[in-house]
Amino acid sequence: MSEAAIASVPEAEAWPARERCLALLRQMLLVRRFEERAAECYQQGLIRGFLHLGIGQEAVAVGAIAALEPDDRIVAAYREHGQALARGVPAASVMAEMFGKATGCCRGRGGSMHLFDAARRLYGGNAIVAGGLPLACGLALADRILGRPHVTACFFGDGAVAEGEFHESLNLAALWVLPVLFLCENNLYAMGTRLDRHQAMADIHRKGDAYAMPHAVVDGMDVLAVEAAVRRAVEQVRGTGRPFLLEARTYRFRAHSMYDAELYRPREEVERWKQRDPLPLFIARLQDGGRLDDAALAAVEAEVAAEIDAAVAAAQAAAVEPVADLLRDVVAPSSPEPQT
Amino acid sequence: MTRITYREAVRQGLREALAADDRVVLVGEDVGRYGGAYACSKGLLDEFGAERVRDAPLSEAAFVGAGIGAALAGLLPIVEIMTVNFSLLALDQIVNNAATLRHMSGGQMSVPLVIRMATGAGRQVAAQHSHSLEVWYAHVPGLKVLAAATVADARWMLAAALADPNPVILFEHALLYPVEDDVDARPAGFDPWHAAIRRPGRDATIVTYGGSLPKCLAAAETLAGEGIDAEVVDLRCLRPLDVGCVLESVARTHRAVVVDEGWKTCGLGAEISATIAEERLYELDAPVARVCTAEAPIPYAQHLETAALPSAARIAAAVRDVVPGKTAAAAAPRAE
Numbered sequence: 001m002s003e004a005a006i007a008s009v010p011e012a013e014a015w016p017a018r019e020r021c022l023a024l025l026r027q028m029l030l031v032r033r034f035e036e037r038a039a040e041c042y043q044q045g046l047i048r049g050f051l052h053l054g055i056g057q058e059a060v061a062v063g064a065i066a067a068l069e070p071d072d073r074i075v076a077a078y079r080e081h082g083q084a085l086a087r088g089v090p091a092a093s094v095m096a097e098m099f100g101k102a103t104g105c106c107r108g109r110g111g112s113m114h115l116f117d118a119a120r121r122l123y124g125g126n127a128i129v130a131g132g133l134p135l136a137c138g139l140a141l142a143d144r145i146l147g148r149p150h151v152t153a154c155f156f157g158d159g160a161v162a163e164g165e166f167h168e169s170l171n172l173a174a175l176w177v178l179p180v181l182f183l184c185e186n187n188l189y190a191m192g193t194r195l196d197r198h199q200a201m202a203d204i205h206r207k208g209d210a211y212a213m214p215h216a217v218v219d220g221m222d223v224l225a226v227e228a229a230v231r232r233a234v235e236q237v238r239g240t241g242r243p244f245l246l247e248a249r250t251y252r253f254r255a256h257s258m259y260d261a262e263l264y265r266p267r268e269e270v271e272r273w274k275q276r277d278p279l280p281l282f283i284a285r286l287q288d289g290g291r292l293d294d295a296a297l298a299a300v301e302a303e304v305a306a307e308i309d310a311a312v313a314a315a316q317a318a319a320v321e322p323v324a325d326l327l328r329d330v331v332a333p334s335s336p337e338p339q340t
Numbered sequence: 341m342t343r344i345t346y347r348e349a350v351r352q353g354l355r356e357a358l359a360a361d362d363r364v365v366l367v368g369e370d371v372g373r374y375g376g377a378y379a380c381s382k383g384l385l386d387e388f389g390a391e392r393v394r395d396a397p398l399s400e401a402a403f404v405g406a407g408i409g410a411a412l413a414g415l416l417p418i419v420e421i422m423t424v425n426f427s428l429l430a431l432d433q434i435v436n437n438a439a440t441l442r443h444m445s446g447g448q449m450s451v452p453l454v455i456r457m458a459t460g461a462g463r464q465v466a467a468q469h470s471h472s473l474e475v476w477y478a479h480v481p482g483l484k485v486l487a488a489a490t491v492a493d494a495r496w497m498l499a500a501a502l503a504d505p506n507p508v509i510l511f512e513h514a515l516l517y518p519v520e521d522d523v524d525a526r527p528a529g530f531d532p533w534h535a536a537i538r539r540p541g542r543d544a545t546i547v548t549y550g551g552s553l554p555k556c557l558a559a560a561e562t563l564a565g566e567g568i569d570a571e572v573v574d575l576r577c578l579r580p581l582d583v584g585c586v587l588e589s590v591a592r593t594h595r596a597v598v599v600d601e602g603w604k605t606c607g608l609g610a611e612i613s614a615t616i617a618e619e620r621l622y623e624l625d626a627p628v629a630r631v632c633t634a635e636a637p638i639p640y641a642q643h644l645e646t647a648a649l650p651s652a653a654r655i656a657a658a659v660r661d662v663v664p665g666k667t668a669a670a671a672a673p674r675a676e
Contacts, residue, residue, distance in 0.1 A: 073413070107446035116445035123412060123449070128436045134405020135437060141406055142413030145365065145391060165432070168402035175397060329447035330481050332505040339414050339450060 015224065018291050020066070022300070024223050025286065027062045028279055029304045031082040034091055035254075037308050038081070038098060038112075042258050046316070047098045050127075051112050052079040056221075056253035059278035060185050062086045063226025064153060064248075067234055071121065073143075073152040075136040078113035078127040079185075079252075083155060089117045095311040101318035108321050109329070118339070129190075130156060130163035133182070137169050140178035144241065151237045153181045153230075159190025161207065162198050173243035174211040180243040181233050182213075185220065187252045192264035205247035213245050220250030221278045224285075253277070341524050346488070347517040349495035350380040350456075354418065357502055358388045361416060364502065367394045367403055368420030368456075377422045378458060378517050404430035404455065408438050408507070411453040416502055421457040424473045424511070431476075438507040439482030453508070454501045459487075460513040460551040460601055461649055467637035470645075472601040474550070475608040477509045478578040485578040486532055487511040489553035491521035493576060497532045511578075513551030533577045535585035541571035544595035544659050547586055547612050549575040552599045552650055559655035568663050578608065583615050590616055594625040595662040599650050604632035626662040631655050 015021065035053045042051050054061070061082030065074065076083040084094050089105055097104025098112050106116050114125035123139065126132035136154035143150045160166050161184065173180045184204050188195050195202045208215030214236065218229035226248055233244045251273040255262050262270075286292035344352070357364045366381060366388075372395040375382035385393040396403035400421060407419035421427045427434070434455065441449045461470035478485045484506050488494040494512065501508040538553060539560050548556045553574050560570040573589050575582065590596050596616055598609040613628035634648040 075409075105446065106444060106448070109446050110444045114444045116441075116448050118445070118448040123409075124441070124445070126437075128432055131405070131432055131436055134402045134433055135409035135412070137402060138406035138409020138411070138417075139413045140409075142410040142415045145410075146363075146414060165401045165405070168397075168399035169405070171397060172399055172402045172406060176394075329443050331484065332442060332450055339412060 015289065016227070021286055021291055022296070024062055024066060024227065025282060025292070026300050026304065027066075027086050028058045028223060028282065029300060030091065030307065031058045031062065031085050032279055033304050033308055034085060034094070035081055037312060038095070039254070039258070041098070041312065047112070048100070049111050050078070050257050051098070052257050053254040054079045054082045054252065056273065056277065057185060057187060057250045058082055059223035059226050059282070060183075060220045060248045060250050061155070063223040064155075064183055064230040066227050067230035068151065068153055071150050072234070073121045073123060073139045073150060075123045075132040075139070075152065075154040076125060077129070077132060077156050077160070078125065079157070080115055080125055080155070081112070084115040084117065084122060087117065087120045087122050089115065089120060089122065090311075091307050092311040092314045096315040096318050099315040099318070100320065101315055102321045103314065103318040130160035130165040132156060133160070133165050133169035134172075136180050136182075137172050137176070137178055140173065140180045141176065144178060149238060151179050151181055151234050153183055153234070155183050155185060157190065158184060158186040158188065158195050158204060159193070159198070160184070161204055162190065170208070170211040170213060170243070170245065174213045177241050178243055179237045179241050181230070181237050182243060182245045183230070184245070184247045185250055186247050187250050189252065189256070189265065191256050192260070194264070205245055208245035213243055215245040215247070217247045217249065220248030221276045221281060223278055223282050251276075341522045343520055343522050344491065345517065346491045346494045346512070346519045347378060347380055349491045349523060350498070350512060351382060351384075353495055353498035354381055355384060355387070357418065357498055358384060358392060363414060363416045364418065365392045365394060365410070365415055366418045366420065367396055367407055369396055369398055369422055371395060371420050376420065378514070381420070400426055400429035401433055405433040405437065407453050407455070408433060408441070408451055411451045412441070412449055417453050418498070418502070419453065419455045421455060423469055423514070424457045424459040425468055425471055427455075427457050427473075434477070434483070434507070434509070435480055439480045442506070443482060450505050451507045452502075452505045454498065454510055455507070456498075456510045456512060458514045459511045460515055461633070461638045461645060462515045462551070464640055464642055464645060466640040470638035472633065474511050474578055475602050475611070478581075478608060480579075482507070483579060484508045485511070487513075487550040487576060487578055489513070489516070489550050489574050489576065491519060492523050492527075493532060495523050496526050496530050500530065500532045511550055515551050519554070533580075533582070535573050535575045535577070535582040537571060537585070537589065538574045539570070539572040541569040541593065543569045543593060543663050544571070544597060545586070545589040545593045546570050546572045546597050546599060546655065546659065547575065548572065548599040549578060550601065552601050555650060555652045556599050556655055558652040559659065562652065562656045563659055568659060570659055581611070581615070583619070586612060586616065587619050590620050591623050594623055596624070597629045597631060597655065597658045597662060599631045599655055601633055601650060603635055604630055605635060607632055626664070629658045629662050631658045
């Protein structure tokens, strides 16, 4: 992908109110600092397993989720700390889950890759690439049949586009007229395989044409552009009941996981993309526009740091699940509350 | 009491489910206009409309996954997969999603979904339409697995599966669809989650399920003529297995033959016989025997397919082997 392609992405047409901008900034900072801290905790052995950091991609989850209603549904992939935090899952709950504690959002059953929150309508945390897309179709099918106005936003990476489930799901959603926003976080790499090495036609959003599905592309490093593009797309999905494919072009600054030596991409490429880091980019815009001064920025930073400190402390102090409960929730013993 | 086919029993179960609850939808390839590949949903599109009786494109992963998602959001979907062979295209959704979401979410999510599929050989449709892969699903925690061997179970199992808050795989054997039987009103306390003794007997226990049940009952009839009184246990539920019923029966008969249309290696027969060995070894008067499908893809040619599959004759022979002396002494008075 060339820099020119990114530069051609339209700017956000309108600025949201100052409070909304600050809320977006706070969320992006929370996600960034949370993941930086998670990496430290991983080095200390407090978090184990796979830890996939989305550092560099914060603008996509934060901007997109800001444009959703509370009753809309979210399906995410395995690099989803940003989606969970942006949706309001408490940092303490996410951190405790990654520490494998009983106070985690999934009581230590899911870990970093499987963050669920039924009350906030977050349906994972899906670690089978493209495995969440059929789920999104079904969530939207239920809303369609039961006459509810919700939209399901389904996040997935560029790697998912090579999977059959991507194509089956886009066809199904278009054919059955399902209110799904398919949101591709194109960070240019499917683990270590660059987009042009796994896609014959690498302009991902244009794949919507094959399914008669409206589509667009947005600069995923610009949170306001993402917010505006998702708002437009979601309005269209809600209004027509039809699906939409939105591609957000972004970049992952850190390794794929904590085990990745990054042999597949040149340092200079990473450094070049860091010039478009969504966080300093947004901060500079807010400062240039007179919406943020140094004191306000420091206050947000301090607030976020305190929240993360508290999350780590609580996660460390929390109890683990008793081993006697290992088999709990493998199957439901009786009829649960109806799900809505 | 009415006499209906297994196929009609399935259809009546589907119709009843759709009529009873607006949240029930039927999704699958050709379930609507075509009326179902095995004609199990004939007439349901006209009665309930295309929104709830929903023809799916040939996208097993997508429409099974959509069933899972719809269950998460409040529907009670019945997803039909044409055969268990095709279900392998949806294995990811069934094993990685349906079976895991409840546990992985710490109990927050439920997947009240029923996936129906035909299984089994015997129609000369060769290796990609004939395999019995029930045990693949029975292997997976988080799923429940039912297999209807009788017309009554074909009629009533679906409602029980739908009432369960877990994902349930419901197997129908393709050879059983034309089988007729008398079906009464839903029996009080109908419980498909436990095995049933379809024929009581004292000399040996034949453990089976699904399409092998009629063969086992035929074998038992043959053996009865020889003085061997075989008990036939229909497992009905392959996960969780009703080991209690099997073990009680074996404790009475001291001999066991497991009959499974799946392959022997790592199959359901292995699970049953291992469980008997673990729990009742010292009750056994003979090693547990298994009658399974030959270790080959199911062939097309009739004589080869027949040779590959368990038959009443092979089952009877296996029982004779574990009940030595009985045949020779068929005319003699019983020892007990």
